[in-house]
Structure formats: C-alpha cells, structure tokens
Amino acid sequence: MKPKIGFFDFTSCEGCQLEVLNFEGELVELLKLVDIVNFREAMTEKSDDYDIAFIDGAITTEAGISRIKKIRKQAAVLIAMGTCACLGGINCLKNFRTMEENLKIVYGDAAHYYDTIPARPVDAVVPVDYYLPGCPMNKDEFITLVKALLLNKKARLPNYPVCVECKLAGNVCVFEKGETCLGPVTRAGCKAICVTSGRHCWGCRGLVNDPNIDSEKEILQKHGLTTADILERFRHFNGYLEVSK
Numbered sequence: 001m002k003p004k005i006g007f008f009d010f011t012s013c014e015g016c017q018l019e020v021l022n023f024e025g026e027l028v029e030l031l032k033l034v035d036i037v038n039f040r041e042a043m044t045e046k047s048d049d050y051d052i053a054f055i056d057g058a059i060t061t062e063a064g065i066s067r068i069k070k071i072r073k074q075a076a077v078l079i080a081m082g083t084c085a086c087l088g089g090i091n092c093l094k095n096f097r098t099m100e101e102n103l104k105i106v107y108g109d110a111a112h113y114y115d116t117i118p119a120r121p122v123d124a125v126v127p128v129d130y131y132l133p134g135c136p137m138n139k140d141e142f143i144t145l146v147k148a149l150l151l152n153k154k155a156r157l158p159n160y161p162v163c164v165e166c167k168l169a170g171n172v173c174v175f176e177k178g179e180t181c182l183g184p185v186t187r188a189g190c191k192a193i194c195v196t197s198g199r200h201c202w203g204c205r206g207l208v209n210d211p212n213i214d215s216e217k218e219i220l221q222k223h224g225l226t227t228a229d230i231l232e233r234f235r236h237f238n239g240y241l242e243v244s245k
C-alpha cells in the first residue's frame, strides 16, 4: 500500500506548494511511491483519507485553528512546510498591531465580516513531527524527508549557522563589505543562497538552537544598525519568537 499524502494551505503565498510542483522530475518519481490525495493547488479531486499531511502557511484565523486540529487528528505524520508554517514567518508582522487595526487596513468598512487572530506557527496549535523551513522550503530537504519517511527513518535539520555554508561556498562575508547579515544565528540548509546571489541572510530558516543573539546584536550595532533596525530585521521572519516570549 502506498502512503497517502495531502498538502494543505493556510495563510501564506502558497509558494511552498508551488515549489513542490516545480520539482518536476522528482515529483514524477515520488508519484511512483506515494498517492497524493489532496493538493488544492494541483488537482481537483480531494480525499480526507491521508496518512501524511504537509502544511503550508501560518495559522491566522479561528477557522484555521479548527481546521488544523482536524488535519492533525487524521494524519499519522504532520509536516510544517516552509517558514510560514514552521515559524509564522512574515505573517507575524501583523502581530505588532492590534487585530482591529489590521482588519481596518485590509478590509476597510467590510472589516467586521472577517476573522483574524495573531499569526502563529502550526506547532503553536498542534504537535508537528517534522519541519521544512525556508521561504520557500528547500527541495533537497523535502526529498530527504520524504525518503526518510518512506524508509521509516528520522530526518534531521542542520543545527549550525548559515555562515558555515557561506564559507564553504567561498563567499566574502558581507560584514567585510560594510553590510549586515543574520547568517551567524540562522539555521543552515539553504547553502547560503542569498549571500551567494549577492544579498545577505534575512533569517528565513529560523534560528539555530541556542543562538548567540547578544553577539549578533553587538555586531549589527557595530555596523551601524539601530535597535529599531535590528528589531525590524529579526521580525521579518522571526517575529513570533519575540511576541511569544
């Protein structure tokens, strides 16, 4: 019997689901080993009989809380896919305003029709078995995790910072160019793609376990960032950590 997989979207840009469809060759191979029974972005048919649930998006409504609890009840394995699901991600920017203000800004006079609550990651509502962080999540980690699940093995995320992969890629550190970066406290796994592409790390994969935040703040300040700038930088993807403390 092939395991049955469902993909479910909550509040997000749905880019992580789109990323699965972009896997093309790997997806064809995957379909030989699993049955995808629920994937709104890709197919019309849908079934509530699934073993593995991939969740794309943060939980930002009361209706979302009920729905994710229902999915958790059905799925033997539940995976948070992408930064929105793993960390709350950019959705948590709204947590720094009142929900009333948010509704008014987005829906104006129609605000009273809508349900909104502070954004939160999936594991703030139900237990999560595995995480695929990144905005969007990373193909290699997705394939490694699916293979591990099929072989009944565990998959682990790297617990070292992006700087390690950045150095392995041969990049010149952006701090040496007078710029700033969250690489020293951010979980690796993306091969430092942003720095390699000429930018800096915004922390989309979340923090390593036990990050040295004080040291990161100190170096950001030394390179000209104010406390407000630093908060803004961390809040971009990791705002939930701050409000949930």
Ligand code: SF4
Pocket: 012, 013, 014, 015, 016, 017, 056, 057, 081, 082, 083, 084, 085, 089, 090, 134, 135, 136, 137
């Ligand atoms: S993690 Fe990024 S790419 Fe994925 S759904 Fe959220 S915003 Fe979109």
Ligand code: SF4
Pocket: 162, 163, 164, 166, 167, 171, 172, 173, 174, 175, 181, 182, 183, 184, 192, 195, 200, 201
């Ligand atoms: S550019 Fe960023 S990720 Fe790369 S070594 Fe410097 S601080 Fe680390």
Ligand code: SF4
Pocket: 134, 135, 162, 186, 187, 190, 191, 192, 193, 194, 195, 200, 201, 202, 203, 204, 205, 206
């Ligand atoms: S370099 Fe940083 S922001 Fe870019 S993908 Fe990696 S973790 Fe995300």
